[in-house]
Amino acid sequence: MARFRDVYQPSRPPERIHSPLDELPLDKVGMGLPVQIFLFILALFPFVGIVIGSYYATNETHYGIRSVGRMILAFSFVLHFLYLCVACPLAFYLTFR
Numbered sequence: 001m002a003r004f005r006d007v008y009q010p011s012r013p014p015e016r017i018h019s020p021l022d023e024l025p026l027d028k029v030g031m032g033l034p035v036q037i038f039l040f041i042l043a044l045f046p047f048v049g050i051v052i053g054s055y056y057a058t059n060e061t062h063y064g065i066r067s068v069g070r071m072i073l074a075f076s077f078v079l080h081f082l083y084l085c086v087a088c089p090l091a092f093y094l095t096f097r
Contacts, residue, residue, distance in 0.1 A: 019061040026064045039072060046083065049076025 021029060026036075039056075043049025053076055056069025 019063070021062045022064075024062070026062075026068070029062050029065065031062075031065050031068060036068060039068075040075065043072050043076045044079065046080070049073070049079065052076075 026032060039052055043052060049072055053069050053071075053073030057066055057073050058069070060066050060069065
């Protein structure tokens, strides 16, 4: 009979990394609303949104910028799913019917 290992219990819960920039609003760190809209427009292009979202989600110290990066990343994954599962098959069907 197989033995199962005990689940690892961490000694303390993970903590969010705090940065001195976290106290500043997004406008002060250069990510105002026009910049966010521009990044979401750029995310409409294939694979560009994945690159931009993954960069901002992982390489930034400001919590708000990381959150915007995660939103762009999620938006681009949903958009790529729609491209690959809806738009491309529809275009293929309309081309060869």
